Amino acid sequence: MSADLTDKIAALPLTPGVYLMKDSLGHIIYVGKAKQLRKRVQSYFYNNKGHSPKVKQLVKHIRDLDYRLTDTELEAFMLECQLIKEIKPMYNRKMKNPLAYSYISIVSAAPYRQIEIGYEPSSAAGSLVYGPYTSRSTVERAVLGIKESQRILCGSPHSRSSRCLNYSLGLCMGMCGGSAEAIAYYEAVIDQLICLLEGKDNGIVAGLEARMEEAALRFDFEAAAKTRDTLGAIRSLLQKEQVIEFTGANKNIIVLEPVDGHSHKLILIKGSVILHRTLLATETLHEGQLTGTIAAAAREVFHSSSQAAATEEMSRHKIDEAQIIYSYLKSSSGHYLLVPPEWLAEESGAELEEGIAGLVQSAVIEL
Incomplete structure (x- = not known):
């Protein structure tokens, strides 16, 4: 160096911000x-002994750097996301495979519905699609x-005449043999999976939690660990669905983030913008x-904001x-207020100001 x-x-x-790593030609290679x-x-x-091979390779090519300061950590996160989208630095692409975004599709097919995992949502008529998810694994x-x-x-x-190997291993109920009972059970599980992904039913998770506890009680720690890993993966998917639902609702959000002992940053968000x-x-x-001050800004900004965020497709960058935004709002340090559209009407001014007063009390006065 x-x-x-x-x-x-x-x-x-020692403040929040974004750093831009450059190579010998002055090209930005990582943000x-x-x-x-x-x-x-x-x-x-x-x-740096614990660095991955990709990070070690990046460090070998760093010859210069630039940086941009932000007032808050949330702004640094959002600026990083924006710059990666605009610049497309080589090592950001290497460290985050663009094909890592995957979808779960429930596809109508004979003799029964199929669960498909792909880099693109299924285009088959009548398919239900969930995602995008950031980790294929x-x-x-x-x-x-x-x-x-x-x-x-x-x-x-697709077999209707013979049992598969997994049937003999106890992993298949026998749909492959054309059993009407097995197919009915399978379709019921698919309905449960759909309800799980849509946040309507937690039966599958509850069943797995009970199975994990039973395995631990009989000292079958290998089975308990396997079930624990499955539960972790499922919860990750459910969180992603919550993110998409939260953002897709195009909510009006007021954020008050502390900068120092003297000031706060007011951030107004619609959806994920x-x-x-x-x-x-x-x-x-x-x-x-x-x-x-906050109420006046909220009325002006949210009233005048376009509805583009409401109709914008949930892209990979979005x-x-x-x-x-979702992770920040759900963190213990996040101070925010969700503003229902009706609060922005003139006759609901008292409700808006009452909500903001509570936000100010928790974010500023109680600090």
């Missing part, structure tokens, strides 16, 4: 975000675990002034942005 790069890294601030820029960038060059692990636990892992799904942000000197404003 050159002396100039060493000095540049040492001079980085990352950090809560504390200096510590994060230093971690690439020191105590997680999707495959969850679906395989469900099939095994529910005994619907058929090795010959940041519409407005401004720095508020919260130390110098009393509670009523803060409430009034799911990344949605995940950032």
Whole structure:
């Protein structure tokens, strides 16, 4: 590492922001975000024994860097996502396979519905599609675990005359033999899976949790661990569905994120799009002034915002942005308010201000 790069890294601030790694030609080869820029960038060059081969390869090509400061960590996350989409740096593509986004499709087919996993949603008529999911391996692990636990892992799904090998192993109920009873059971499991992915029923998860406890009680720790891994994969899928549902509802969101002991960042979001942000000197404003300022901004911004976010397809970049916002809002440090559309009407001004007053109380006054 050159002396100039060493000095540049040492001079980085301990504040949120985005760093842009460059090669010898000045090309941006990697974009990352950090809560504390200096510590994060230093971690690439020191105590790097635990780095993956791809990160070690990246470090070999870094000759310079640039950075952009943000007031808050949430803004750093969103800026990173935006810059990766615009610049498409080589090592961001290498470290996150663009084909890693997968879909689960429930496809109507004879003699019974099929579960398909693909990089694109099924185009077959009448198909139900869930996703996109950011990890193919997680999707495959969850679906395989469900099939095994529910005994619907058929090795010959199109056969109507002979049993598959999995039937003899106890992993298939016998749909492959054309058993009407087995097919009815299979279809019931598919209905349960659909309800699970749509957040309407948790029966499959509850059954797996009970099975895991039973395995542990009889000291079958291998079976318990396998079930635990399946549950982890399923919960990951369910969280992703919650992200898509949350964002697709195109909610109006007010965020108050602390910057320092004197100020907060007001961020107004619709769906997964940041519409407005401004720095508020919260130390110098009393509670009523803060409430009034935020309410005025919310009315103006949310009223004038276009409805593009409501109709925009959930693309791969949108799911990344949605995940950032959703994760922040669900974190213990997130202070936010969901604003129902009816609160923006003039006659509902008291409800909006009451909601904002509660947000100010928790995010600012109680700190």
